[in-house]
Each structure stands twice: as structure tokens, then as C-alpha cells.
Amino acid sequence: LQLVLAFLFEDHGSMRELLPRLERNDALQTHFTECLLAVYMALAYHSLFRRREGKKARHYRRRVSCIVRKMQKWVNAGVDNCRPLLLLVSALQESERLSQRQTNNQKKKYAAVKDMFDNAIKSLGEQDWFPCEAFALEQWGLIALDFGDNRVEARQSIGQSVDLLQRHGSFAKAAWGRDRYKSLLHHDDASGARRSSPASNSRRIVVPPQVVSETSTD
Numbered sequence: 001l002q003l004v005l006a007f008l009f010e011d012h013g014s015m016r017e018l019l020p021r022l023e024r025n026d027a028l029q030t031h032f033t034e035c036l037l038a039v040y041m042a043l044a045y046h047s048l049f050r051r052r053e054g055k056k057a058r059h060y061r062r063r064v065s066c067i068v069r070k071m072q073k074w075v076n077a078g079v080d081n082c083r084p085l086l087l088l089v090s091a092l093q094e095s096e097r098l099s100q101r102q103t104n105n106q107k108k109k110y111a112a113v114k115d116m117f118d119n120a121i122k123s124l125g126e127q128d129w130f131p132c133e134a135f136a137l138e139q140w141g142l143i144a145l146d147f148g149d150n151r152v153e154a155r156q157s158i159g160q161s162v163d164l165l166q167r168h169g170s171f172a173k174a175a176w177g178r179d180r181y182k183s184l185l186h187h188d189d190a191s192g193a194r195r196s197s198p199a200s201n202s203r204r205i206v207v208p209p210q211v212v213s214e215t216s217t218d
Contacts, residue, residue, distance in 0.1 A: 002014065002018055003015065003018045003019070003022065003037075003040050003041065003044060004040050004131075006018060006044065007040055007043055007044045007047060008131070008173055009173070009176060010047065012047065012048060012051065015044045015047065015048060016048065018044075019041060019044060019045065019048075019063075022037070022041060023063075035071070035074065035079060035081060035082040035085065036085075038067050038070065038071055038082075038085075039071070039082075039085040039086075039088070039089060039132065041063075041067055042063075042064050042067040042068065042071075042089045043088075043089065043092075043135070045060045045061075045063045045064045045067070046060070046064050046089070046092050046093075048060045049061045049064065064089065064093065065093075067089070068086065068089055068090065068093065071085065071086045071089070072086060081127060083123065084120065084123035084124040084126070084127050084129055084132070085124075085129065085132060087116070087119055087120035087123050087124075088120040088124060088132055088135070088136050090116065090120075091113065091116035091117045091119075091120045091136070091139075092139065094112065094113050094116055095113045095117075095139070095143055097109050097113075098110060098113060098143065098146075098147045106147075110143075110147055110148055113143060114140070114143075117136060117139070117140040117143070120136050121133055121136045121137060121140070124136060130164055130165075130168045131165075131170065131173075133164060134161040134162075134164045134165045134170075134173075135161070137157045137158065137160050137161035137164065138157070138158055138161040138177065140157050141153070141154040141155070141156070141157035141158035141161065142154065142158070144157060145184075151184070154184060155184050155185060158177070158181050158184060158185065159185055161177060162174050162177040162178055162181075162185070165177065
């Protein structure tokens, strides 16, 4: 739970402290809860990697790759609920190639990453991994903005992320997203309304037992 909250609210100091402790526990096994732990460890390592902190960045990237290989083995062994999470982390890994702007295949890379995120978002939605689905929508919005120069698509995708969190009761994270991206979200496109991406249509409003929502208690 501590790692999940640290990741969701980008508390990089806590992530640096918690990840080595979790690694020492050596708890990654093909159990449902361990699959969830594995993906948040991978996402936390990737978040730290993106900060480009010298030699540590290479360590963080290697840890992501190691966890991905472990998750791939689980999927190959038939752990189906791990597959959407693997698609998400793999899409994030692939998105790092977009930073190599000197290449001549930027458009092809962008299209390939878009397909990977579309598949991940669809798969996460089908299995009700809503926090990870919301994160995938947010990340694709940032990629569309940074590498696709597509402010409208970025606004739609990040807006869908915030809406999804709000509908599922993750009010603190939704409020965090609205505040962080307020300059983007408050600038409506010409139609005056957000369009839904194919991967996010017909969403069932179900709160699965495997996630933590910031709901109030009496």
C-alpha cells in the first residue's frame, strides 16, 4: 500500500526507500497479489528511471526489465490477470524510444507506441484494473502532447483518466490530476466536449477488490 500511494502521488523519495526493502523480501511469486506488487514495483522503477539520475537510472531500467521478464513468465504460464499489467509496462518501455529524436522513424515509433497503449488500455479496462487504466490514459496523453504535438488528444486522454478515477471513488488522485493538468483540461476544444477513445468506451463502473480507493469512512 505504501508503494502504491508513493507511486500514485509521485513521491520519489518514498519510492527510493521502499523499493529496496521490497526487493529484499523477495516476495514476487505467481500469486494474484504478487502480480499487483510486481507491476507497481515496475512502474515505480520506471518513474525513477525517467528522472535520469546518472548511474542510478541504468539500475532502475534494469530492474524494470527484470520484472517484465518475470511477468512474461507468469503470463506464459497462464496467469491471465497479469497480461494487462504486462502490456502497460511494455508500452512504457517502448515509449522511451521516442526520446531518440535523431532517428528517421519517429512517426513509425509513435504509431507503434500508440497501438501498444491502445491495447493496454483496452485490456486493463476489460479486467477492471482501473488505477492502472487511468495511469495508462494519463501517460498516453503526455506522450501525445510531448511527441505527437496533439494537444486535443492529450486533453481527451488525461481528462478520461481523471474522470475514471473520480467515478471509482479515487477522489484524492482525481483532484491531484485536475490540479496538475488544469491548464490543459480547462481549455476545451472547438466541440466543447471530450471525445471518448475506442479503448475507453462502454466502461463498467465496478470497484474491484484488488485496488485501493481513497474513500471516506465513518
